[in-house]
Amino acid sequence: MAQLFPELFPELRERLLRAGVAPRHVRRYLSELADHFADLRAEEERAGCSRAEAEAAARARLGAVDELARAMVEQRQFRSWCARVPWAMFGLAPLLFLAAAYFLACLYLWFGWRMFLPGADTPFGGRNGSMYDLANIYFQAGKYYYICAPVLVGWGIGLLAARQRLKAIWPALGLLLIAWMGATAQIQASRTAVPAGLGHISMKFFGLGPEAQVFGGAVHALIIFLLAALPYFIWRLSQAHARSA
Amino acid sequence: MLRMAARESNPNFMNGVPELLILRLLQEQEMYGYEIVQAIRSRSQAVIKVGEGVVYPVLHGLEQEGALRSRRKTVNGRSRIYYSVTPAGAQRLVELASAWSNLATAIQKMLTGAQHGAAIS
DSSP: OTTTSTTTHHHHHHHHHHTTBOHHHHHHHHHHHHHHHHHHHHHHHHTTOOHHHHHHHHHHHHOOHHHHHHHHHTOGGGBOHHHHOHHHHHHTHHHHHHHHHHHHHHHHHHHHHHHHOTTOSOSSSOOOSOTTSHHHHHHHHHHHHHHHHHHHHHHHHHHHHHHTTOOTHHHHHHHHHHHHHHHHOEEEEOTTTOTTSBTTEEEEOSOOOSHHHHHHHHHHHHHHHHHHHHHHHHHHHHHHHHHHO | OEEESSSBOOTTTTTTHHHHHHHHHHHHSOBOHHHHHHHHHHHTTTSEEEOGGGHHHHHHHHHHTTSEEEEEEEETTEEEEEEEEOHHHHHHHHHHHHHHHHHHHHHHHHHHHHHHHHHHO
């Protein structure tokens, strides 16, 4: 497609995405425009034009970038959710996603507790098995999933923002919230300490804790933020480099 | 969206015209974008010229509203998206056609009245 109409399509794509048109609608529009352009060029060539003349005529008949962009942007139903309600997509949805990921982590922990440590008061620590036994591998995998969850959600935020060419303010907000939630998340699993919790497991978020833990929490949040923001930051840099080049 | 041969038409007066023409054409047979534009041009004897690329947002909008359905079809080795009218689209066509017939009749009456007025004076 890009080879057919190289100078128009990237510009049109960028304008549509920046105007809030959902990426899937942009893709389909450009794909149909490319087909249309090929038909117009073939028609002009059949009429006796050279390849260059046919392409110029086809380009003129297809319409200017302004006209093509305006026609699509005016159709408000093609706007993406990121453009319509960015506060929800970047302020609320990531928190819900991370909460869901933590819920799965708790479920995973509960299954492991019942399966491998049925008599223990808590699934944390106190095991004497080999490093390679199934229980250890199971709990380590859960631990890494729990640690990586906010970073993965952060990458999702970056991907959404990059696809829609959003201003950095929205993904930055989402990443900050995710970092805060990730750094302050605490799981407690104990038959004695959480007798009424769901399967003796409870979670809490956003608590700053004692003063001594605030600094540690801030460092933790900073690490999550940096790791989660890294791909988006690299993408922004590459975009800026491409524009300057 | 639509352009008269000589000059740009008033956009307010042209509201609904692209939808009307597209639904009317697709009621007869399914077509893809390029075919639709060529059909509009040839049937209106080039009086109505469509800015060709801008037909697609109209098609996509009608599809989203349920007035059209689309399917991908490979013809002569090329994959194309063909559009056809749904029952809801047929109903929409009836409403749009009726509205435009009324408008055209009213304008025709006014023009005829103006000619009579000129003849009397």
